[in-house]
Each structure stands twice: as structure tokens, then as C-alpha cells.
Amino acid sequence: xxxxxxxxxxIFSIFFVVMAHTTLFFLNRNGNDVILCFLRxxxxxxxxxxxxxxGYFLLNNKHENQANYVIGKIKGIVVxxxxxxVFYYVYDNEFISRFTAIPDIGFLNYLNVSNANTxxxxxxFIFAVIPLYVFTPLFRYSFKKEHATEILKILILxxxxxxxxxxxxxxxxxxxxxxxxxxxxxxxxxxxLICFLVGGYLGLxxxxxxxxxxxxxxxxxxxxxxxxxxxxxxxxxxxxxxxxKFYNLLLLTAAVGLFIFMTSLNINTSxxxxxxxxxxxxxxxxxxxxxVIEIHNAFIHERLLRMTGITDTYLYILFYSLLAFLLSxxxxxxxxxxxxxxxxxxx
Numbered sequence: 001x002x003x004x005x006x007x008x009x010x011i012f013s014i015f016f017v018v019m020a021h022t023t024l025f026f027l028n029r030n031g032n033d034v035i036l037c038f039l040r041x042x043x044x045x046x047x048x049x050x051x052x053x054x055g056y057f058l059l060n061n062k063h064e065n066q067a068n069y070v071i072g073k074i075k076g077i078v079v080x081x082x083x084x085x086v087f088y089y090v091y092d093n094e095f096i097s098r099f100t101a102i103p104d105i106g107f108l109n110y111l112n113v114s115n116a117n118t119x120x121x122x123x124x125f126i127f128a129v130i131p132l133y134v135f136t137p138l139f140r141y142s143f144k145k146e147h148a149t150e151i152l153k154i155l156i157l158x159x160x161x162x163x164x165x166x167x168x169x170x171x172x173x174x175x176x177x178x179x180x181x182x183x184x185x186x187x188x189x190x191x192x193l194i195c196f197l198v199g200g201y202l203g204l205x206x207x208x209x210x211x212x213x214x215x216x217x218x219x220x221x222x223x224x225x226x227x228x229x230x231x232x233x234x235x236x237x238x239x240x241x242x243x244x245k246f247y248n249l250l251l252l253t254a255a256v257g258l259f260i261f262m263t264s265l266n267i268n269t270s271x272x273x274x275x276x277x278x279x280x281x282x283x284x285x286x287x288x289x290x291x292v293i294e295i296h297n298a299f300i301h302e303r304l305l306r307m308t309g310i311t312d313t314y315l316y317i318l319f320y321s322l323l324a325f326l327l328s329x330x331x332x333x334x335x336x337x338x339x340x341x342x343x344x345x346x347x
Contacts, residue, residue, distance in 0.1 A: 004270040005262045006053055007278035013053075014281045014288075016046030018328070019321040021122065021294040025301050026313055027239070035314060037239055038231035041251070045227060047125060048246050048255040051192035054129070055199025058136050059143045066137035073133050077347055081126055084286055084344075085111055088120035091290065099299045119289050119296070126286070126347070128191035135193075143200050151201050158194055162247035169241045194247040198256060202263075209264045216264050223257030226250045283332035283345030284325065291324040 020043020027036045061069075089110050092102055096119065105116050113124045142151065168178040209216035230250040234242055242248055293300055301320075310316045335341040 002275070003263065004267045004274070005265050006056070007270055007274055008267070009049060009259065009262045010053060010281045011274065011277050013046035013049040014284050015321065015325055016042040017122075017285065018288050018292060018325045019043060019317060020046070021289065021292045022317050022321045022324065024294055025297050026317065031238065032235050034231055034235045037234040038227065039314075039317060040239055041227055041230050041234060041242075044243070044246070044251055045254050045258070047192070048195045048251055049259060050125070051132075051195035051246065052199035052202070052255055052259050054132065055196035055201075056203035057199075058133075059139055059197070059200030060203040061140075066140050070133045070136050073347075074130055076343075077126060077130060077133075080286070080344060080347060081123065084123060085113075085120055088118065088123070088289070092119050092296070096293065096296050100296050102296050117295050119293060121295065122285070122289050124191070129347075132192065132196050139197070139200065143204050145204060148201070148205050151197075151204070155194070155197055155201060158197070159247060159249060159252065162194060163249050166241065166245060166248055170237065173237065173241065191244070192246050195252070195255060198252065199259075202256070202259065207260055207264075208266075209260065211265055216261060219257045219264070220261040221257075223254045223261065226253035226257065230254070277329065280329055280332040280336075280345070282347045283335070284328040286345055287331050287335075288324060288328040290331070291327045292321075 020040045023036055023039040023043070027033070027040055030036060089107055092110075096102060102118075105118060109116055110118060110120065113120050113122075113127065164180045168180050172178045209219065227250070230242065230248070233250075242251070245251070304320070305316065308316070310319070332345045335345050
């Protein structure tokens with residue numbers, strides 16, 4: 001099932017992620033810059049949209065044997081993950097280490113991408129997809145139109161409870177206390193679960209607004225306003241409080257607003273290059289950090305800034321992100337030329 005506007009949305013999303021990872025170098029040097037916070041939060045928006053799109057399709061698919069379908073998907077993901085973990089370990093230690101100092105991290109510790117800051121760190125997203133696949137057969141049988149109202153109520157409740165973690169984080173940072181008991185806050189939910197379920201709900205009810213109508217434009221406005229508000233708050237309290245919290249209300253508002261706006265455009269066809277780019281989105285995600293080098297990147301950005309003479313930070317981020325995006329797409333295209341290497345960029 002292909003939807004042209006979702007294909008376009010996925011392309012924007014992966015570009016946002018690439019741009020956010022490029023932004024980190026500059027944000028580490030100026031954490032209060034609102035525009036840099038906006039670019040970084042746009043990356044989180046891109047990831048949230050990935051989760052929403054995944055739920056939209058997976059929780060409304062027609063596969064009769066859900067368990068076998070999911071197990072097959074997980075097997076494929078694990079093989080791809082192992083390859084890219086080994087690749088980035090070698091890339092860090094044998095290539096990047098020639099240009100800059102990197103910490104000595106053993107391979108077994110390197111595997112835990114959530115705890116080690118390495119060029120494999122972006123692979124956390126692929127790990128996060130696995131538990132969502134595991135839960136899919138359980139959720140799938142609940143996602144029926146007659147249950148839509150009940151699902152919406154539970155989703156609202158989950159969002160409210162989850163966002164209490166952010167209240168705790170803010171009161172902890174400013175007043176040194178956390179008002180809500182940790183056990184209440186659904187602390188161990190799989191990464192992206194709420195976005196995934198929201199996507200499933202949107203696929204179930206398929207809300208649509210007339211293009212260029214008030215409701216349609218309101219969805220876009222709410223998405224932009226929520227992202228700006230999140231960026232302003234992040235520039236004052238620090239981005240770490242919100243980073244990775246895909247259930248936070250402002251980020252959810254931005255993701256849902258943009259998703260509804262795009263899917264309501266009713267674009268039925270798209271050029272072949274859009275389809276091809278969309279098919280390579282996850283492949284681009286897997287390989288993009290070869291070119292972005294999110295963590296140990298000072299040597300490349302400092303050199304390029306001197307060579308190019310670009311003084312506008314935001315313009316540089318845009319150009320470098322576009323270059324990394326195109327190089328990643330080109331690498332995916334090359335890898336897909338053979339059946340064996342195509343598996344490395346296909347999930």
C-alpha cells in the first residue's frame with residue numbers, strides 16, 4: 001500500500017534527521033541558540049513521523065499470520081543490525097581515529113548504542129523498532145473501527161501519564177524535587193510506542209480535511225507552532241530534558257499535525273524519483289552517519305568551514321546536510337545493485 005504524500009513525508013523526515021545530526025556540532029558550542037534547537041528538534045520530529053508511519057501501516061495491515069510476519073521482519077532487522085554495528089566499530093577505530101582522538105570502547109560495550117557515544121549511536125532507532133514489531137500482533141487485533149473511541153481514550157491517557165515525566169524533569173532541574181512517583185509514569189515503555197499507536201489510530205480512522213480548508217491549515221499551523229514552542233523552551237532549559245521523549249505533547253502535536261496535513265493533500269501520484277527516494281529512506285538512515293559523523297566530527301567541520309569560508313552557520317548546516325543526504329542516497333543505490341548488498345540497506 002503506497003500513499004504518495006506519506007512517501008514525501010518520509011523523505012522530509014529522513015532529511016530532518018540528517019540535518020539534526022549535523023546540527024549537534026554547533027549546538028554543543030551554543031546550546032541556547034533557538035534556531036539550532038529548532039533544527040535539532042526537527043530531527044526528533046522526523047523520527048516521530050517514522051514511528052507514526054510505521055504504526056499507520058503495521059497496525060492496519062492484512063497479513064493473516066501476524067506472528068510469522070513479525071518474526072520474519074525481526075530476523076531481517078537483526079542481520080542488518082549486526083553488519084552495521086561491526087561496520088561502524090571498524091569505521092570508528094580504523095578510519096576516524098586517524099583524524100581525531102576517540103575513546104577506547106570495547107566491542108561488547110560498543111554494541112549497547114544507547115550507552116556509548118559512537119558513530120553507531122543512531123542505530124538505537126533500529127533497536128527500538130524491534131519491540132514495536134513484537135507488540136504488533138497483540139495490538140493488531142484491537143485495532144478495529146468499532147474500538148476506535150476506546151483506543152483514542154487510552155491514547156490520551158497514555159500521553160497524559162507519560163508527560164508527567166517531563167513535569168518531574170523540570171521540577172527536578174529547577175526545584176530539586178519530583179512530584180510524581182516513578183512507578184506511575186510508564187517509564188519502561190518501548191521507545192516510540194505512543195507515536196506508533198497514534199499512527200495505528202490515524203490509519204484506522206483516516207481523518208481527512210479538505211485541502212486548503214481551515215481545519216487543514218490549522219493542522220499545519222499547530223505543527224509549526226508546537227515545534228517553535230518546543231525549540232524556545234529547549235533553548236532555555238536545555239535540549240536534554242526533551243531529547244528522545246517522543247511522547248512529549250508538543251512533539252506529538254507537531255508530528256500528528258504535519259502527518260494529517262500531508263495525508264489530507266490527496267496527492268495520488270508522485271514522480272519516480274520520489275518513489276525511489278522513499279524506498280531508500282531506512283537505508284539512508286543506516287548509512288548517513290558515514291558522512292555526517294555525528295559524534296567525533298570536529299575535525300571535518302572545522303576544516304570545511306575554513307576551506308569554504310562560509311560564515312553563516314545555518315547555511316552551512318543546510319548545505320552539509322544536503323550533501324550528506326545525497327551521498328547516503330547514492331551509496332544506497334550502489335548497494336542495491338546486487339542482491340547480497342541490497343539486504344544491508346533493506347529492512
